[in-house]
Amino acid sequence: MDLWYTEKHSENVGITMKVTKTLFSGESEFQKLDIVETLEYGKMMLLDGLVMVTERDEFVYHDMISHPALFTHPNPKKVLVIGGGDGGSIREIMKHPSVEQAVLCEIDGLVIDKSIELLPSMACEIDGSNPRVKLHVDDGIAYIREHQDEFDVIMIDSTDPIGPAVGLFEEDFYRLVFGALKEDGIMVAQSESPFYHPEIQKNMYKNLRAVYPIVEMYQAFIPTYPSGFWSFAFASKKYHPVKDFDRERAKNRGFYTRYYNEDLHLGAFMLPTFAKENIAG
Amino acid sequence: MDLWYTEKHSENVGITMKVTKTLFSGESEFQKLDIVETLEYGKMMLLDGLVMVTERDEFVYHDMISHPALFTHPNPKKVLVIGGGDGGSIREIMKHPSVEQAVLCEIDGLVIDKSIELLPSMACEIDGSNPRVKLHVDDGIAYIREHQDEFDVIMIDSTDPIGPAVGLFEEDFYRLVFGALKEDGIMVAQSESPFYHPEIQKNMYKNLRAVYPIVEMYQAFIPTYPSGFWSFAFASKKYHPVKDFDRERAKNRGFYTRYYNEDLHLGAFMLPTFAKENIAG
Numbered sequence: 394m395d396l397w398y399t400e401k402h403s404e405n406v407g408i409t410m411k412v413t414k415t416l417f418s419g420e421s422e423f424q425k426l427d428i429v430e431t432l433e434y435g436k437m438m439l440l441d442g443l444v445m446v447t448e449r450d451e452f453v454y455h456d457m458i459s460h461p462a463l464f465t466h467p468n469p470k471k472v473l474v475i476g477g478g479d480g481g482s483i484r485e486i487m488k489h490p491s492v493e494q495a496v497l498c499e500i501d502g503l504v505i506d507k508s509i510e511l512l513p514s515m516a517c518e519i520d521g522s523n524p525r526v527k528l529h530v531d532d533g534i535a536y537i538r539e540h541q542d543e544f545d546v547i548m549i550d551s552t553d554p555i556g557p558a559v560g561l562f563e564e565d566f567y568r569l570v571f572g573a574l575k576e577d578g579i580m581v582a583q584s585e586s587p588f589y590h591p592e593i594q595k596n597m598y599k600n601l602r603a604v605y606p607i608v609e610m611y612q613a614f615i616p617t618y619p620s621g622f623w624s625f626a627f628a629s630k631k632y633h634p635v636k637d638f639d640r641e642r643a644k645n646r647g648f649y650t651r652y653y654n655e656d657l658h659l660g661a662f663m664l665p666t667f668a669k670e671n672i673a674g
Numbered sequence: 675m676d677l678w679y680t681e682k683h684s685e686n687v688g689i690t691m692k693v694t695k696t697l698f699s700g701e702s703e704f705q706k707l708d709i710v711e712t713l714e715y716g717k718m719m720l721l722d723g724l725v726m727v728t729e730r731d732e733f734v735y736h737d738m739i740s741h742p743a744l745f746t747h748p749n750p751k752k753v754l755v756i757g758g759g760d761g762g763s764i765r766e767i768m769k770h771p772s773v774e775q776a777v778l779c780e781i782d783g784l785v786i787d788k789s790i791e792l793l794p795s796m797a798c799e800i801d802g803s804n805p806r807v808k809l810h811v812d813d814g815i816a817y818i819r820e821h822q823d824e825f826d827v828i829m830i831d832s833t834d835p836i837g838p839a840v841g842l843f844e845e846d847f848y849r850l851v852f853g854a855l856k857e858d859g860i861m862v863a864q865s866e867s868p869f870y871h872p873e874i875q876k877n878m879y880k881n882l883r884a885v886y887p888i889v890e891m892y893q894a895f896i897p898t899y900p901s902g903f904w905s906f907a908f909a910s911k912k913y914h915p916v917k918d919f920d921r922e923r924a925k926n927r928g929f930y931t932r933y934y935n936e937d938l939h940l941g942a943f944m945l946p947t948f949a950k951e952n953i954a955g
Contacts, residue, residue: 405692405713409680432686450869453946588731588897614895614903614946616869621902622895652946660944663937665734665895666930 398429398437400444402589402619408444410434416511421503423557428511434617436512438479440504440552444617451481451515454583456653457613457625457661459485462546462579463492464643464658465627465634469545472496473573475533475561477550478504480516483526487518488648495526498537500557502530534560537573544574549582554593562593564600567628571604577631584610587668588620598672601628609634610672611661613652624668635662679710679718681725683870683900689725691715697792702784704838709792715898717793719760721785721833725898727760732796735864737934738894738906738942740766743827743860744773745924745939746908746915750826753777754854756814756842758831759785761797764807768799769929776807777825779818781838783811815841815850822853830863835874843874845881848909852885858912865891868949869901879953882909890915891953892942894933905949916943 401407414430427439435448446454459482463469470493474482478499486495497519499505505528508516518526529536537547547570551558560566561582570580585593587610594610601608605628615623627634643655682688695711708720716729727735740763744750751774755763759780767776778800780786786809789797799807810817818828828851832839841847842863851861866874868891875891882889886909896904908915924936 399690403714406715407690409688409690411686433684434687588895612895614869614893614901616901616903620895620897622897649947651948654947654950656944657946660941663941663944665933665938666935667932669935 398431400442408617410437417507419503419507421501423501426501426503426507428507437617438504438508438512441556443553445552446479446481446512446515447617448512448514450616451479452651453613453615454623455481455485455515456650457611458482458548458550458581458583460643460650460653461611461625461627461634461658461661462548462581463489464646464655465629465632465638466545466577466579467632467639470494471544473498473537473540473544473547475537475547475549475551476500476558477548479508479512480505480519482548482550483518484515487523487525488646493525496529497526498529498531498533500530500532505530534566534569537569541572542575545578547574547578547580549580551583553585554597562597562600564603567601567604571630574630579630579632580605580626580628582626582628584624584626586618586620586622587612587624587665587671588622590619591671594624594671597626599674601626602674605629607631607633609662610664610668612664612668613661627662635659679712679720681723689898691718698788700784702782704782705833707782707784707788709788718898719785719789719793722837724834726833727762727793727796728898729793729795731897732760732762733932734894734896735904736762736766736796737931738892739763739829739831739862739864741924741931741934742892742906742908742915742939742942743829743862744770745927745936746910746913746919747826747858747860748913748920751775752825754779754818754821754825754828756818756828756830756832757781757839758829760789760793761786761800763829763831765796765799768804768806769927774806777810778807779810779812779814781811781813786811815847818850818854823856825855826859828855828859828861830861832864834866835878843878843881845884848882848885852911855911860911860913861886861907861909863907863909865905865907867899867901867903868893868905868946868952869903871900872952875905875952878907880955882907883955886910888912888914890943891945891949893945893949894942916940
């Protein structure tokens with residue numbers, strides 16, 4: 394039997410992939426979780442029926458949510474990830490020797506457990522083996538409220554602004570994150586597709602600009618996300634991701650990155666006209 | 675009845691789109707041509723069952739095959755497009771006042787005729803109304819052989835290297851194009867997806883480097899092409915697309931481009947690590 398998974402990116406367009414096996418299918422108190430084996434993209438995790446990560450293209454997302462902020466901040470020591478229960482962001486953060494502690498605050502323990510069991514290439518640093526990593530199964534908003542003025546970098550590695558992540562796109566939340574950052578801290582968040590989600594982007598960047606003095610959008614291509622064209626928000630108290638970027642430090646990083654590099658860092662902030670228009674304030 | 679068109683990007687993955695109407699379906703001596711109406715992407719042209727252009731995202735491809743070369747060359751007067759029978763590339767070239775003549779050499783007259791009839795937003799400059807545009811329904815290789823030392827810029831706006839376009843990816847052809855360019859000429863060609871087509875890229879760039887002193891790859895996001903991540907080859911006798919780029923001239927271009935802009939021009943050449951590796955020579 395040929396099984397094809399189709400994710401609709403809108404009513405009228407979608408991506409379709411051949412699936413060979415369902416490795417897990419279950420439901421937590423927050424969402425539906427499926428992990429399947431695909432022929433083209435390896436293992437794939439879905440939340441509420443939407444692709445979150447695949448083994449083949451996760452390197453793009455995890456490089457790009459992590460390294461631009463960690464190479465802009467001159468000395469990131471303490472980093473918080475909200476969401477990101479697959480562990481891919483923590484894996485990349487751990488490549489930075491300056492980081493003394495990374496905290497993962499994921500609302501859904503089932504995502505963490507099943508990632509450790511079935512997606513070890515991503516979850517390799519959240520399985521308890523690394524003393525620099527702390528796990529909290531908790532609501533990110535509650536966690537941040539109790540940890541003010543503490544982090545150099547905070548990454549919002551969330552799902553789309555529907556379901557459990559809806560509060561993570563609002564001004565009140567960005568203000569809380571601002572408070573949880575030190576005086577030169579940086580927040581990064583996935584910010585949807587400029588092609589399919591201009592309205593979400595418009596609101597999100599308006600909310601960010603109400604809180605942070607420096608707000609920039611940057612881009613990455615992720616084949617299994619709607620349109621393949623994805624974006625991240627860089628919101629910062631002090632450091633500008635281009636003007637304050639130390640290209641030499643990034644160039645001499647001493648570890649391999651299959652997507653990120655010191656030139657791509659700069660190019661990622663050079664956006665197509667229509668994407669700039671989405672967030673023109 | 676719900677009709678969905680699915681293009682497989684490999685054996686195991688594809689894009690699927692809701693189709694409301696078939697506007698044309700026929701066959702020339704070279705290939706099968708279909709033009710359908712989709713709900714998400716407007717009218718869409720397919721050759722041999724593969725998406726060539728859609729009304730909604732064609733601006734990306736046509737901006738990016740045209741403007742980087744035309745804003746790198748200091749004074750492009752005579753431009754040749756091989757393929758490109760939909761007319762979108764010619765439409766963009768015509769926005770450059772320095773261009774005195776643009777020649778479209780398309781092997782398949784049916785593509786031109788049906789584009790003029792059904793895709794007027796793309797074909798608006800190839801319908802006979804513009805005296806700066808010349809059409810030749812001819813084999814591009816034959817045409818170039820007879821027009822040596824004549825063009826400032828030549829754009830290879832071809833299909834994939836299967837079917838009628840296979841010769842347009844070979845070293846002999848790049849040598850012919852080299853001869854058809856003036857001593858400071860630039861050739862641009864679509865060069866497939868770094869994600870799905872590393873082997874095609876490897877060969878193509880090896881062939882280009884055997885002929886041209888300057889060969890660079892640049893990128894664009896095209897949602898309806900495989901993986902959404904697409905690339906173009908910039909092959910040049912004299913001008914480097916980054917070092918010789920006049921940002922001020924591009925900034926003061928005086929016409930609207932929905933994808934291209936003077937910063938994106940530079941960013942487009944800043945590639946992900948894996949894409950650079952595809953063509954590392």
